[in-house]
Amino acid sequence: MTETMLENLKDIFRFVLQLPEDASVEQVNQDNTPKWDSMAQVSLVAGIEGEFDVQLELSEAVQITSFESCVKLLEQKLG
Amino acid sequence: MKFLQAHSLLKGFSADKKQRLTLVMSGQPENLSLFLRAEYAQRGVDCEIATIPFNTLHQYLLTTQQSGVEECFLLFPWDFLPELDWRSGVNETLLAVEEVEQRLENIGALFQQRNAHFFYVQAPVLPLYASAAENLRLGKQLVALALQLNAEVLSADFFSLTSYLNFGVPVASNQSGDLADIIIQSLLTPVSQPRKVLVTDLDNVMWHGVIGEEGVAGVKDRPEAEGYPHFIYQTLLRKLKNQGVLLAAVSKNDPDLALAPFQRANAVLREEDFITVLASYEGKAAQINALMAQLNLGLDACVFVDDNPVEIAAVTQALPSVTCVTFPAKVDGLAALVAQLEQLFSTTRLTEEDKQRTRLYRTRLAGMLPVASAEVNLETFLRELEMVLHIADRTHAQQERAVQLINKTNQFNVNGVRYTEAEVNDILQQGGRLWTASLKDKHGDHGEIIACLIDRDEHIVSLVMSCRVMQRKVEQAFLGWLAGRVLTKDYISLRYLKTERNTPVEHFLVAEQFSCVDGIARIARQDFAQQQQTVMSWFTLRVQE
Numbered sequence: 001m002t003e004t005m006l007e008n009l010k011d012i013f014r015f016v017l018q019l020p021e022d023a024s025v026e027q028v029n030q031d032n033t034p035k036w037d038s039m040a041q042v043s044l045v046a047g048i049e050g051e052f053d054v055q056l057e058l059s060e061a062v063q064i065t066s067f068e069s070c071v072k073l074l075e076q077k078l079g
Numbered sequence: 080m081k082f083l084q085a086h087s088l089l090k091g092f093s094a095d096k097k098q099r100l101t102l103v104m105s106g107q108p109e110n111l112s113l114f115l116r117a118e119y120a121q122r123g124v125d126c127e128i129a130t131i132p133f134n135t136l137h138q139y140l141l142t143t144q145q146s147g148v149e150e151c152f153l154l155f156p157w158d159f160l161p162e163l164d165w166r167s168g169v170n171e172t173l174l175a176v177e178e179v180e181q182r183l184e185n186i187g188a189l190f191q192q193r194n195a196h197f198f199y200v201q202a203p204v205l206p207l208y209a210s211a212a213e214n215l216r217l218g219k220q221l222v223a224l225a226l227q228l229n230a231e232v233l234s235a236d237f238f239s240l241t242s243y244l245n246f247g248v249p250v251a252s253n254q255s256g257d258l259a260d261i262i263i264q265s266l267l268t269p270v271s272q273p274r275k276v277l278v279t280d281l282d283n284v285m286w287h288g289v290i291g292e293e294g295v296a297g298v299k300d301r302p303e304a305e306g307y308p309h310f311i312y313q314t315l316l317r318k319l320k321n322q323g324v325l326l327a328a329v330s331k332n333d334p335d336l337a338l339a340p341f342q343r344a345n346a347v348l349r350e351e352d353f354i355t356v357l358a359s360y361e362g363k364a365a366q367i368n369a370l371m372a373q374l375n376l377g378l379d380a381c382v383f384v385d386d387n388p389v390e391i392a393a394v395t396q397a398l399p400s401v402t403c404v405t406f407p408a409k410v411d412g413l414a415a416l417v418a419q420l421e422q423l424f425s426t427t428r429l430t431e432e433d434k435q436r437t438r439l440y441r442t443r444l445a446g447m448l449p450v451a452s453a454e455v456n457l458e459t460f461l462r463e464l465e466m467v468l469h470i471a472d473r474t475h476a477q478q479e480r481a482v483q484l485i486n487k488t489n490q491f492n493v494n495g496v497r498y499t500e501a502e503v504n505d506i507l508q509q510g511g512r513l514w515t516a517s518l519k520d521k522h523g524d525h526g527e528i529i530a531c532l533i534d535r536d537e538h539i540v541s542l543v544m545s546c547r548v549m550q551r552k553v554e555q556a557f558l559g560w561l562a563g564r565v566l567t568k569d570y571i572s573l574r575y576l577k578t579e580r581n582t583p584v585e586h587f588l589v590a591e592q593f594s595c596v597d598g599i600a601r602i603a604r605q606d607f608a609q610q611q612q613t614v615m616s617w618f619t620l621r622v623q624e
Binding site (some may be wrong): 050051 | 082083086109110241242244245246247248252253255256274333395
């Protein structure tokens with residue numbers, strides 16, 4: 001995963017989870033982010049799929065429980 | 080547009096131009112809604128989008144439409160028939176075809192009540208009937224139903240089964256930007272009204288061939304060989320006329336010639352099927368403009384059909400509201416032409432008045448003055464054609480095309496006199512000269528289109544020009560050049576004889592103020608050369624001596 005992609009992924013998290021522009025997202029997870037509800041999960045998946053032109057199966061989408069887990073998943077998908 | 084770009088566009092965006100839109104779809108709308116707002120923002124519009132809760136489309140249909148808010152329906156097959164929905168699994172009950180058709184009619188009527196924009200995604204569906212053929216037919220029925228709503232029918236690529244099953248989002252995430260773009264373009268395009276008038280060219284459109292050259296017996300419009308596409312075109316026009324479309328013809332011809340084919344016993348279209356047949360050598364844009372004014376109809380109600388790209392370009396430039404359609408040069412293009420005209424004149428209701436409309440307008444036009452012939456900005460148009468006139472001295476070689484032109488041209492022919500190759504050679508050997516001119520423009524090469532035979536006494540004994548390039552002032556530029564560079568006597572002398580077909584020459588001589596005495600048309604040479612300077616400046620002249 002390139003640096004640009006990583007930055008774009010951070011922006012997707014900030015937009016969807018309504019975090020400040022300079023917020024650090026590396027530690028973000030479902031438990032410590034009140035805005036991360038089921039609708040936000042759908043938006044995150046749509047954003048990731050649309051931005052990186054990938055398709056996530058349900059089993060993959062449910063693995064996204066934190067920014068860290070999302071990075072891991074995308075690294076596997078994108079190679 | 081991608082997800083982050085959409086977000087960036089919307090960040091802090093505000094504009095004076097506001098829009099309110101309700102996006103109605105049965106699936107989760109949030110992602111598409113984001114892209115729609117971004118597409119609006121890109122066009123300087125601040126759009127507020129309302130959506131409906133998941134899977135409540137049918138309930139929404141039963142509510143009253145809000146005034147001042149545009150509605151946009153994004154429909155999938157299961158919005159017409161819930162049994163087709165992937166999320167419900169395959170329906171256990173076998174439904175009767177009649178029952179399904181009744182239900183489709185009912186739901187269609189509910190949609191029809193909305194004054195809304197409809198989009199229909201042809202997503203794959205679950206089987207409903209036991210018969211595969213019936214299921215296939217149902218798919219087509221759904222598309223037909225969508226088309227009745229004037230829906231834009233979109234391919235299955237916009238649907239993602241994975242996303243729909245997993246998240247209830249039917250629109251593929253990587254297609255959301257494109258879909259939003261399509262929707263906004265459609266929403267911002269004013270709903271086009273069906274056209275009312277079809278103005279058609281005649282030669283090589285209504286029939287194969289040039290009637291001024293080949294005569295009524297020589298043109299072809301029967302259901303055979305080259306006539307076939309023109310026969311089909313005529314039958315299409317007959318159908319359009321019967322559904323209330325007003326037909327008019329505009330052609331650079333003599334009126335008697337233009338009408339002759341419609342007076343034959345076996346003609347598909349008769350003279351009375353047209354509200355008017357405008358046959359003259361005036362520009363078509365000016366004639367269309369005047370006709371539509373006489374009919375008291377806006378130019379946007381008019382469709383113009385011609386085979387000549389130059390005529391199409393001229394009308395497009397002078398009258399941008401007129402829809403111009405090119406008659407195809409090849410038979411393969413015919414299906415597209417028929418489809419386009421069908422679409423442009425599509426109507427759902429046909430009244431008794433529609434069927435009588437041609438007669439009513441014929442009567443109305445009959446009481447009016449002939450169509451005014453003021454040219455619409457011809458100079459601008461001709462300058463923009465980037466015409467190159469290549470003039471060649473054929474006195475000593477390559478005379479075949481010139482002789483052929485002299486012997487087959489009827490309309491722009493100063494006297495109609497035919498010359499054999501031997502007769503031409505005879506004149507040349509006695510000190511005469513033969514010039515030709517070829518024309519190119521930004522649309523293509525017209526080839527050698529002028530031949531001019533001058534005898535040793537400097538009489539122009541033959542001057543002919545192909546009807547392909549009339550109304551471009553080519554004859555003026557050519558004669559202007561000849562007067563300045565080749566001719567030496569005080570007067571230009573043309574051997575002129577009025578024939579049944581050479582009205583364009585008569586118009587030219589009158590317009591340029593030639594005097595005609597004893598079969599010779601004359602004009603002071605230097606004055607004429609001077610007068611043509613402006614017209615000549617519209618051409619790039621190249622001379623091969």
